[in-house]
Amino acid sequence: MSDQIVKPYGDTMNDGRVQMSFTLPISWSEAADEAARQLVAKMGFEEVQVVEGRAIASGFSFFVVYASTPHGIDAAAIKAPSAKAHAMSMDDVDAFVRERIGRKVRVAGACIGTDAHTVGIDAILNMKGYKGDYGLERYGMFETMNLGSQIAVEEFVRIARDRELDALLASQVVTQKGSDIKNFTALAELLEAEGLREKVVLICGGPRVTNLMASELGYDAGFGRGTLPSEVAAFIATSMEKRGLR
Amino acid sequence: MSDQIVKPYGDTMNDGRVQMSFTLPISWSEAADEAARQLVAKMGFEEVQVVEGRAIASGFSFFVVYASTPHGIDAAAIKAPSAKAHAMSMDDVDAFVRERIGRKVRVAGACIGTDAHTVGIDAILNMKGYKGDYGLERYGMFETMNLGSQIAVEEFVRIARDRELDALLASQVVTQKGSDIKNFTALAELLEAEGLREKVVLICGGPRVTNLMASELGYDAGFGRGTLPSEVAAFIATSMEKRGLR
Amino acid sequence: MELRIDSAAVHRCRAMAQAVVAPVEEFIAAHSTVAVERSVLRLLGVDGVGPDEIPLPNYIVDSLPIEQRPHGIALPFGRALAQTGLDPAALAVAIGEGRHTLAEFDDVPSEAARGALAPFVAAAMHRIAERRAERDERLSRIPQLEPPLLYVIVASGNIYEDRTAAVAAVEAGAQIIAVIRSTGQSLLDFVPYGPTTEGFGGTYATQANFTIMRTALDEISERSGRYVMLTNYASGLCMPEIASMAALERLDMLLNDSMYGILFRDINMKRTFIDQHFSRMLNACSGIIINTGEDNYLTTADAVEQAPAVLASQFINEEFAHRAGMPDAQIGLGDAYEITPDLQDGFLYQVAQAQLTRQIFPDAPLKYMPPTKHMTGDIFKGHLIDALFNLTSVMTKQTIHLCGMLTEAIHTPFLGDRALAIDNAQYIMNTARHFGDEIEFKAGGRIETRAADVLSQCEALLARVTEMGLMRAIETGVFADVKRPADGGRGFDGVFARSDTYFNPFESALRQAAGLEAVR
Amino acid sequence: MELRIDSAAVHRCRAMAQAVVAPVEEFIAAHSTVAVERSVLRLLGVDGVGPDEIPLPNYIVDSLPIEQRPHGIALPFGRALAQTGLDPAALAVAIGEGRHTLAEFDDVPSEAARGALAPFVAAAMHRIAERRAERDERLSRIPQLEPPLLYVIVASGNIYEDRTAAVAAVEAGAQIIAVIRSTGQSLLDFVPYGPTTEGFGGTYATQANFTIMRTALDEISERSGRYVMLTNYASGLCMPEIASMAALERLDMLLNDSMYGILFRDINMKRTFIDQHFSRMLNACSGIIINTGEDNYLTTADAVEQAPAVLASQFINEEFAHRAGMPDAQIGLGDAYEITPDLQDGFLYQVAQAQLTRQIFPDAPLKYMPPTKHMTGDIFKGHLIDALFNLTSVMTKQTIHLCGMLTEAIHTPFLGDRALAIDNAQYIMNTARHFGDEIEFKAGGRIETRAADVLSQCEALLARVTEMGLMRAIETGVFADVKRPADGGRGFDGVFARSDTYFNPFESALRQAAGLEAVR
Ligand code: B12
Ligand code: B12
Ligand SMILES: Cc1ncc(COP(=O)(O)O)c(C=O)c1O
């Protein structure tokens, strides 16, 4: 094993210890504990310890297991650059836009599809901002629209065309049955089909979003949990400059 | 998949959902989350969601993951009979011994090896008992010795011979570095070597003990967490009767 | 454990809530909505779907020419009953199949219509009373455990998986089961029909689904020797219809708020006020406990700042409920444990708020909602926040206790999550059972001061609302920073002014049952 | 948040503890042990190992003919110093290598021996004072955060993995690090030597390991801007030796109990009493806070029943400590959160006990141990029990707070477990920081009644002990139901009566430093 490969760490390098819990649809008995042990062994774990097993309802048992995985990962080789690379304050961003773009940037954000979780996108857009970091509405060089919740992608694209948006911010919080991926993909494809994709900075966000996933979906950036407005603003500004969107 | 095969149950039959947590010896970044995701995928899980990832120290990150396992287990086929099968009260056991054995049963218990965790074996032996269930010392038809802690297996076997014990109760609570298995095995082998194995009921116990493991180690029974004294007494009495140890 | 609170201020707040609600009630008395009318049909016995799967109550109300709406659906339907001799269910099917139209019977005298309706109205009222009596009988035979009553949600989208989950939760110790509705049902202007297995983040509220769950819960109630309550949502565009279905299916609780739909679902305010009133009269009569939605102020905005708005809304909800004939014992006012876990002494603030609510509404079965907004993927931390919520609840003697899930930020609850959540509540509430009885608050300390601040800010807020009037206050964004125009939002087209001959037989029956004065 | 307690009863308990300890102190003054003598050598500068890896202090003390032991090791060693002109370290090596024996120097006059010892005694006392001053300087420059001080253990068996774990824990917020010792070290009648990487359930306490950890913690203290304390165990057969090593390596705390070894390790009681006394004089002088072991009563027997024994032991430990010249600020009396989680109102009992201890020993840096016995493989439940322990600690203002691990029933802590444990404590102690300041106990309620019961039962227990004498009481099983004969148990052969010419230069120096009267 190369020394770049890392394994889970319990109390000793490379011990591979992992904690697990799950429910099985079987009644509890000592045999159920053994079933849990064999199941985890089948998953490829070693030194499996079923440390808790008990009935939580008739026909259902709950287990807590500790076990060692033989697998490791070359963490250093993983490429997943963050969209948050550029740390800039609100004033820095405004100055940057003023100098390098030379005009106000037009941004709109929305919860797309049937998603009504606006708190996250509001945190990015509203004056008040998030954790002491002002939202985009407060930026002197941004013209910010908050379209709110349950915005169909068609509607969002129409607004992008009508208002000549520079940046689109799409939020998805509900992820059940892959609805987030579906909606994000639909937005990117429709923009492409309408010939608008090259003209805008396309950004997605939400608690389960990663920048890597965003780029796989054809977005310029993706922002996950704990995002601050200034991180998004900095990305928009630098990316417009880089792509010559003036 | 046969319908005997069960998989972990999140909120729908066969969804295979499992919760995991572990530490990786790497600094946190979005790439670390991705490393965790890929690692869990390498373990063979599907629909991997890294729901929490954060630095817990320089060079260490902690993750919480939900994922689906494709593996299932035929729980009904698992044979792991419990040693607790015979439910008898103290009075039942005493009556049983009086009638079927016809004399007092000689029992000794000990924490073997360097283990000093006597609370568990005391719970089985002491008058007072455990969770309202009296200990073996209180049984009219048992002659009970509590040898205490850190008893070498040689010592235990010597006492078994000298006192003509009918049943040996060995306890192991510390399991680090497999010390429990080592000590249990040594006891079973020494009894065999001394020609005593056939003459005694050999029982082990401790929080990580299972009856299955006990039988693999050549014990008559193994008792795990939550054992009550009467369960052990019932096993000793019925097993002596079955084996004709009179 | 009592806070010294300014009871004169509480008194003033109640008086202001009365002043706020009185003009709205006048407005309500002069109007009705399509949902109220559909609910009348449902109570008469109309159910099922007609052409294009349109529920018959919708089909029939929509078939009424718009200029006839102001008189209400009861008289036209009663005319048809009188003339055809059919019972309401059969008549509805006949209309759905095009075999009759309401217009055919325009000439039948009102008196005949009223006469034809009377036995069905009486039957419905009798049925409601029966179901209520049935609940009382069960509750006295297999009573629930002491509050806080553990309440969990099921939300798989499939009523049969929900049933499995509900039974498992009851075995683990749950005393109340809520079936979360599918996303967006609150915006449907009809109630779906039949058992459903495909919902999104929840399961459709249908009468068939109510029956399936009620049956399963009755069965497990008997097995476990404790009555298990069933909860659903009389919120959104079908408040009164769901309230009538719930009455007939013996649900025990309904989410039902006088302003939630307006603020958080952009439903027209007039529609909401009218609908909540009729639905609450029904709930009052059915013995159903309502759960109000003040927790939503705390999840959408800062919980420390929104505390006065929560209290103000509780006063308003209380007043609306009283005016619908609802006794305090059925008014489950909402609150939630939503202050950020990072705030120093946040726990003290939560205790202050919970105890304040407890003392101001001593007879209300308070509904205490768990931490949600600040829950993260760190399930271990989340379990702790839930533990302090559980502690606060038992200390301050909350009544209806929604168990927090350690996976709140991740997915709708797994079966195992629910078991851990119930374990958490049971452990904390047992080990600290009488803690609240054994302590007192330091006079003028942080906890009392916080409670006093919340109360006085609430008073100021209510004063502003009294001055402007409730509708205007909502228009200007006084609540939750949300502005809603009086004639905007969804469902406004279903609101209409009553004519002089408007007739709703259940209105009078319900008012009478509740001991309220007759309208006009 | 004050309990109304019977201060006269507290007064009587203290008086009884004095009466119990006084005769034991007389016994101590007339005896010494091999461990005390080895400790004298260590303080003089003897270290390292001789033949068969036997530590030189052991080798030299054991080389003294048994009939000479009553005079102590100092004079014979001093004679050799005087005659050889070597320093203690070099002399010890020479003896170890067989180049000298103590017997060679029998004729050297005592005065010369005393003279030769004096500068090394002074140097040792100076060194101890210096290390203490160094701690004071660091603490004033980079002070710790407010108590409860978060304390975690490291226990990998390998001092280098322990170091990694310790640094990680400090980064997460730990203020005190304890290196748990390898199983069975307490029963070794010598202190292992050098850095060690193979321990069992813990890491050997050696001077080299102390240095490695102290260096790492000093470094991270500077980086994090808070002084981090280091803890080990002066328990077992080498109490005084570990206390001297700890003084020299600037440890900040030591587990050290006047009865723990007797009851829970079957170490001879006389040996223990003598050893604890000398080790405590050293600790007093080094500014080291001791941690007593009352928590062990609660893990081995029922926690509700053992509460009075815990309190009695605290009084006795306090009295022993005072007689070793230890100020209250260094007496870290032990207690633990060990009541079964299934007991209704168990939390109230825990609060009662913790607050009672806090009030009776207002200046002691109380050491509060986490739940262990009732922790199970259900880590989720375990995390909650730890949370209520954390809450009790911050409410009752405990000082030294051992963080409970959610994996207590499973393995010695993983790095991630420690992070979760610290998170737990930080969350609870921040969100409920001033909760204890804001509440009062109801007079005569469950909490006060429990506290009063514990105190009165403790008084009864101490009365029994006073009557019998401490040694007899232990023989008859008054404490923890464990019976130990006065002349049984391990290490009894290392106890001896002092002759009239017994000399221990550190005893006088330490007594003087502590302002105690000279012996005899
Ligand atoms: C508040 C809340 C609600 C409120 C929403 C109010 C509102 N106006 O937003 C109400 C009560 C209305 C609600 C309703 C529902 N909810 Co909800 N809700 C939550 C809750 C508790 C908090 C979400 C939140 O506000 N987080 C705080 C914000 C600040 O965090 P955030 O969204 O992650 O945003 C940050 C980043 O992600 C990022 N970000 C987010 N978007 C974007 C976009 C861009 C462009 C960028 C750059 C960054 C960015 O920046 C933000 C700041 O850092 C979560 C549980 C939880 N703790 O997460 C459940 C949760 C999200 N809800 C859930 C569900 C199922 C529902 C319902 C379907 C339930 C139902 N059947 O009624 C409905 C659906 C409504 C709908 N149509 O979407 C589930 C989703 C499950 C899943 N994974 O799919 C959750 C996880 C709860 C649960 N365990 O069941 N909910
Ligand atoms: C109390 C305790 C101690 C006490 C023991 C006092 C005593 N006289 O027993 C003291 C403080 C002395 C102690 C010391 C140590 N302990 Co310890 N201790 C515990 C603790 C907290 C509780 C154990 C207990 O009493 N459980 C209650 C009893 C009733 O349960 P039980 O033992 O499972 O017994 C039941 C069944 O298993 C069964 N059973 C048990 N034995 C037998 C035998 C038979 C024949 C039968 C039929 C049934 C049976 O019946 C019982 C009743 O149902 C556990 C953590 C935990 N919560 O489990 C750690 C724990 C066991 N200790 C541990 C360690 C590492 C140590 C030390 C090495 C620490 C150190 N470096 O000093 C020392 C080692 C001492 C030694 N030489 O063994 C680890 C073990 C890790 C591992 N898996 O190997 C644990 C898990 C803590 C931890 N997380 O680090 N410990
Ligand atoms: C009063 C009330 N109704 C309904 C709901 C559920 O949301 P929906 O509007 O999607 O039915 C809530 C949720 O918080 C609520 O508080």
Ligand SMILES: Cc1ncc(COP(=O)(O)O)c(C=O)c1O
């Ligand atoms: C005072 C004291 N010393 C020592 C120990 C550690 O055990 P050991 O005797 O194995 O060193 C404890 C543990 O609880 C203790 O309380």
